[in-house]
Amino acid sequence: MSFLKRMIKDGIREGVSNAIGDAVKGAVEPAATNLANKAAAKIEDVAEKVNAEAAEKQAETKSAFSGLEGAFANLEKAAQSYATEISKNMKVCPECNTPTDAAKKFCPECGAKLPEETVADSSVCKECGTQNTPGTKFCQECGAKLPAAEKEEADAQAKDNDVMATWDEYMSMYPKWTFGGKDMVLEDYGGHIYFGMTFNTSFAAQNAVRQYKALLEDNGFVQAGKYPSENELYKMIDGVCYHVSFSNCFENDPERPGISFATGEPQGGFDWSPQKEKQKEREEFMEGLNKVKGLFGKK
Numbered sequence: 428m429s430f431l432k433r434m435i436k437d438g439i440r441e442g443v444s445n446a447i448g449d450a451v452k453g454a455v456e457p458a459a460t461n462l463a464n465k466a467a468a469k470i471e472d473v474a475e476k477v478n479a480e481a482a483e484k485q486a487e488t489k490s491a492f493s494g495l496e497g498a499f500a501n502l503e504k505a506a507q508s509y510a511t512e513i514s515k516n517m518k519v520c521p522e523c524n525t526p527t528d529a530a531k532k533f534c535p536e537c538g539a540k541l542p543e544e545t546v547a548d549s550s551v552c553k554e555c556g557t558q559n560t561p562g563t564k565f566c567q568e569c570g571a572k573l574p575a576a577e578k579e580e581a582d583a584q585a586k587d588n589d590v591m592a593t594w595d596e597y598m599s600m601y602p603k604w605t606f607g608g609k610d611m612v613l614e615d616y617g618g619h620i621y622f623g624m625t626f627n628t629s630f631a632a633q634n635a636v637r638q639y640k641a642l643l644e645d646n647g648f649v650q651a652g653k654y655p656s657e658n659e660l661y662k663m664i665d666g667v668c669y670h671v672s673f674s675n676c677f678e679n680d681p682e683r684p685g686i687s688f689a690t691g692e693p694q695g696g697f698d699w700s701p702q703k704e705k706q707k708e709r710e711e712f713m714e715g716l717n718k719v720k721g722l723f724g725k726k
């Protein structure tokens with residue numbers, strides 16, 4: 428699979444869980460509103476009846492109101508079970524993310540083959556068989572992790588594995604990142620690669636970055652150039668200067684470091700030194716002097 432194609436696929440994977448959440452929310456909200464409207468209409472009905480036939484309808488009013496209380500108290504539960512019902516008849520396309528009718532075999536949007544599993548199936552507990560509300564991670568009955576949550580984690584892991592496979596393929600000149608994190612990205616900006624990942628704490632992020640710097644140094648990456656910095660490490664391999672930059676590492680988020688990889692020598696050149704600079708100045712001076720001599724025809 429090409430680098431570009433994999434990047435596109437990764438983006439789609441990320442969208443799938445969002446789409447499930449959105450689709451369920453979209454189904455639940457109108458249902459809840461509808462239920463509330465019906466309840467309000469019933470209150471009005473009962474109030475009219477009370478005016479007309481106060482005494483004999485008292486009992487009916489009372490029972491109607493107690494029923495309403497129950498309806499409101501159970502509104503959330505009703506909405507949840509409604510969401511579950513909807514999701515029993517819903518599949519999500521693994522390719523384009525479109526929610527669709529469970530009876531369909533192929534996605535109406537993109538033609539991809541749809542899975543056997545409905546959205547509700549992925550919320551059935553493997554341990555005790557309870558049908559849970561879609562979107563929950565753990566079984567409401569026994570606390571076991573639900574298949575949907577397991578799949579989400581497996582997808583995230585697969586995506587990170589893809590990123591590291593891309594690293595193997597394109598970045599073998601740099602020591603491989605083995606310092607954890609999740610939700611990894613490797614983006615190619617044409618000769619400039621950005622690698623980022625998320626940690627739970629900024630401490631963990633800083634620690635991981637520190638370890639990677641040490642690994643780079645163990646592998647021969649050094650500070651170099653006229654203005655050496657511990658955030659810019661370089662290594663010359665077969666005449667090409669490989670450069671790892673940590674300068675903007677924590678610029679956006681202290682828990683999400685970003686490291687830049689590119690080729691190119693530092694200012695002054697990879698093997699800049701004060702002696703070399705002086706030597707170069709001398710050479711340039713002599714060159715200039717010779718040119719001037721040439722102009723005047725002297726030897």
Ligand SMILES: [Zn+2]
Pocket residue numbers: 520521522523524525534535536537538539
């Ligand atoms: Zn599709």
Ligand SMILES: [Zn+2]
Pocket residue numbers: 552553554555556557566567568569570571
């Ligand atoms: Zn369970």
